[in-house]
Amino acid sequence: MIYESTVQFTVVDDNGNDKTKKESVILEDFETFTEVEARMYDEYGGNAGIDVIAVKRSRLKEIANKRIEDKQTIFIAEVCDITIDDKDNEKENAYKIAFFAYSIDDAKRFIDEYLSQGYDMRLKSLTETKFADVIWRT
Numbered sequence: 001m002i003y004e005s006t007v008q009f010t011v012v013d014d015n016g017n018d019k020t021k022k023e024s025v026i027l028e029d030f031e032t033f034t035e036v037e038a039r040m041y042d043e044y045g046g047n048a049g050i051d052v053i054a055v056k057r058s059r060l061k062e063i064a065n066k067r068i069e070d071k072q073t074i075f076i077a078e079v080c081d082i083t084i085d086d087k088d089n090e091k092e093n094a095y096k097i098a099f100f101a102y103s104i105d106d107a108k109r110f111i112d113e114y115l116s117q118g119y120d121m122r123l124k125s126l127t128e129t130k131f132a133d134v135i136w137r138t
Helices: 033-044 104-115
Strands: 003-012 018-028 048-057 060-063 073-084 090-101 121-128 133-136
Touching (some): 003 033, 018 033, 073 104, 090 104, 104 121
Parallel strands (some): 018 133, 060 090
Antiparallel strands (some): 003 018, 073 090, 073 121
């Protein structure tokens, strides 16, 4: 199951002052909220004043690739599978996928390739997110 979580912690800025920082991440292949929260404390445990302030089940269907370089950001595409029912009516089944890309142009190229899998699919929306990373269970 895919989850989304936000952690808050304290960092020291360039002037030596404490600053509260929040980061949101996507967590892939976790079973429970408790497991997600524990992993967040493991990942961010080296920071002062750490607090996991949110954990929720994500509406993402899949994470389509892995980060190759740190400068890639996470994009979310809403994709529609288009089917025809028994009465010849067109039906759309919308879902969201997350993936890493360097820019919006790179994201568009990636999702165009994803859509060309041979299914009748179309892109409904494409958004750059503020998620810091994807944390994989294994």
